[in-house]
Amino acid sequence: MPTTLPVRNLEEANLLAQAIVNTIPEPFLVLDADLRVLEASRSFYEIFKVDPAETQGCLLYALGHGQWDIPALRVLLETILPDRVAMDGFEVDHEFPAIGHRIMLLNARKVLYDESDTMAILLAFRDVTERRAIEHEKAALLERSEELRRQNEVLLEEMRHRVANSLQIIASILLLKARAVSSDETRFHLQDAHQRVMSVAAVQQHLDMTDGIDQIEVGIYLDKLCAGLGTSMIGDDQPVVITVASDTGMIPSAKAVSLGLIVTELIINALKYAFPDHRDQAAIAVRYTIDQDDWTLIVSDNGVGKAADKPPKADGGLGTTIVAALAKQLDAQVTMATGPAGFAVTVARVAAATPLLRAA
Amino acid sequence: MPDRDETIVRHGGMKRLTDDVRILVVEDEALIADLVISGLEEARYGVATAQDAEAAIAMLEEDDAALRAVVTDINLAAGGLTGWDVARRARELVADFPVIYMSGASTSEWTANGVPNSLIIAKPFAIGQIVTAVSQLLNKASAIVPD
Numbered sequence: 001m002p003t004t005l006p007v008r009n010l011e012e013a014n015l016l017a018q019a020i021v022n023t024i025p026e027p028f029l030v031l032d033a034d035l036r037v038l039e040a041s042r043s044f045y046e047i048f049k050v051d052p053a054e055t056q057g058c059l060l061y062a063l064g065h066g067q068w069d070i071p072a073l074r075v076l077l078e079t080i081l082p083d084r085v086a087m088d089g090f091e092v093d094h095e096f097p098a099i100g101h102r103i104m105l106l107n108a109r110k111v112l113y114d115e116s117d118t119m120a121i122l123l124a125f126r127d128v129t130e131r132r133a134i135e136h137e138k139a140a141l142l143e144r145s146e147e148l149r150r151q152n153e154v155l156l157e158e159m160r161h162r163v164a165n166s167l168q169i170i171a172s173i174l175l176l177k178a179r180a181v182s183s184d185e186t187r188f189h190l191q192d193a194h195q196r197v198m199s200v201a202a203v204q205q206h207l208d209m210t211d212g213i214d215q216i217e218v219g220i221y222l223d224k225l226c227a228g229l230g231t232s233m234i235g236d237d238q239p240v241v242i243t244v245a246s247d248t249g250m251i252p253s254a255k256a257v258s259l260g261l262i263v264t265e266l267i268i269n270a271l272k273y274a275f276p277d278h279r280d281q282a283a284i285a286v287r288y289t290i291d292q293d294d295w296t297l298i299v300s301d302n303g304v305g306k307a308a309d310k311p312p313k314a315d316g317g318l319g320t321t322i323v324a325a326l327a328k329q330l331d332a333q334v335t336m337a338t339g340p341a342g343f344a345v346t347v348a349r350v351a352a353a354t355p356l357l358r359a360a
Numbered sequence: 361m362p363d364r365d366e367t368i369v370r371h372g373g374m375k376r377l378t379d380d381v382r383i384l385v386v387e388d389e390a391l392i393a394d395l396v397i398s399g400l401e402e403a404r405y406g407v408a409t410a411q412d413a414e415a416a417i418a419m420l421e422e423d424d425a426a427l428r429a430v431v432t433d434i435n436l437a438a439g440g441l442t443g444w445d446v447a448r449r450a451r452e453l454v455a456d457f458p459v460i461y462m463s464g465a466s467t468s469e470w471t472a473n474g475v476p477n478s479l480i481i482a483k484p485f486a487i488g489q490i491v492t493a494v495s496q497l498l499n500k501a502s503a504i505v506p507d
Contacts, residue, residue: 161435164464165389168484172395175487179398201484231488 027125033118035060035077047127049098070094076108081121085110091128103129167201192268192319195233199264200257202228214253218288219246225260226286229267238275238282242267246288258326259288259297265319265326266299266345274303274343293351295332300344306336323347382406383494386416386432386446387462392483396431396462399487405494413441417449428501429458429494434469444473451475458497460490 007013018039021028027044029037040055050064060077061069072092080087090106104125111120171194178190202225226242234240251259267284275282279302287298323345327334332349383405387393397407408427410416413436420427430450432443443461450457459478461470462485470480479493 161464164483165392168464169389169391171484171486172391176391176394176398198484198486205482228486231486231492 029123031121103132171197215250218251240282242284244286247290249290262326265323269319270301274301296348298346302342305338305343381428384408384427384430386410403491413446416446431460434463447475460493
């Protein structure tokens with residue numbers, strides 16, 4: 001619904017216009033066609049530190065000792081505005097003698113009258129110096145944080161490289177020593193140590209591929225770990241198939257390390273003891289099942305099993321000790337079963353049953 | 361999940377090309393080089409070695425007919441040429457030259473810098489992985505190029 005301003009004559013209209021101009025918090029000018037100041041807002045005088053006597057009736061460019069004689073403003077008023085009715089957000093970056101460096105956004109509007117060839121230009125200023133400074137600071141911060149992120153990536157990559165190289169050197173030393181020593185028992189221990197280094201490395205490689213995510217998919221991880229063990233441990237003289245069957249689930253990397261080392265120990269153990277004589281279709285099965293918070297790992301083989309009267313192992317049962325320690329770390333129990341079908345080790349974590357409340 | 365049948369074939373019944381085949385091993389870390397050399401020699405491959413990319417490229421240029429594959433580390437010396445450069449030069453000399461990279465860095469760089477149809481083995485590796493990779497590429501090369 002159209003409304004009518006409460007003015008009865010030209011004088012009242014002028015009064016209203018002046019009141020509007022003085023109410024606007026941002027600096028505001030009304031210019032004639034020759035760019036003389038017809039009216040300036042109170043905020044214009046306050047902000048640019050000029051007084052009305054030396055402003056009204058003056059040419060804009062001559063105002064305040066020529067502080068508005070700005071090339072960008074000339075472009076706006078003399079080139080852009082004659083072709084258009086309005087121009088918004090025109091940015092002027094200028095050093096003002098009284099107030100220093102300022103960035104202003106200018107809105108300009110031509111006011112044309114139907115029955116006259118005169119014209120007025122309304123010019124509003126918005127000081128965006130602070131805003132621009134904050135924006136620049138923000139952009140610089142973003143750039144800096146992006147630079148830091150890039151540096152971190154490079155450092156991480158370099159660290160990965162060094163860790164991998166160092167592990168490779170350790171693994172190489174162990175294996176070269178194992179080949180050089182004459183004692184079977186020493187060779188045996190060195191090969192074991194080598195394999196443990198490789199198992200930790202397998203976890204590391206898998207974690208690197210997950211790009212810093214602290215949870216890894218257990219099935220894929222066990223599969224790769226066992227494939228690596230197969231490549232390095234299984235020789236031509238006794239082929240052994242290692243199969244992995246796992247439920248799908250994510251596990252924390254710390255648990256993956258322990259679980260991976262347990263699997264490594266049990267597979268090494270099976271490869272060493274399960275097939276003393278050549279056997280066709282020799283196999284080791286790794287199974288990992290998840291039941292809510294509980295999980296079970298079973299590593300079984302179809303080898304000769306474990307004889308009750310078997311003499312102590314050459315490694316003094318180190319593998320068993322390691323498995324027991326790692327299982328304890330995972331809050332899991334280890335059980336072993338032997339029979340004509342082979343040998344199986346079960347490592348299971350079963351949450352403790354909720355204690356029953358007893359009546360007094 | 362890898363094919364288990366394939367796994368057993370690879371581990372148990374691998375056919376190896378040997379004897380007159382020379383593999384160029386490029387590695388600046390002597391202990392790692394020793395391991396790779398001993399593994400390849402054990403598999404009855406002839407081995408030539410270089411400690412940096414410049415020496416490796418010189419060997420490829422002088423002796424490219426006798427070398428049949430290159431196994432190279434990537435970061436060989438600060439500021440110098442890399443294993444990527446060695447492989448590129450090898451491919452300039454022989455279009456389908458078998459290339460195996462040994463890398464401690466992430467394999468994503470391989471996509472950007474590696475030559476086509478190459479293999480990358482992440483460090484730390486078991487020596488069996490290098491021998492298998494060499495064997496695979498040489499078998500492939502001999503299947504493509506008739507004697």
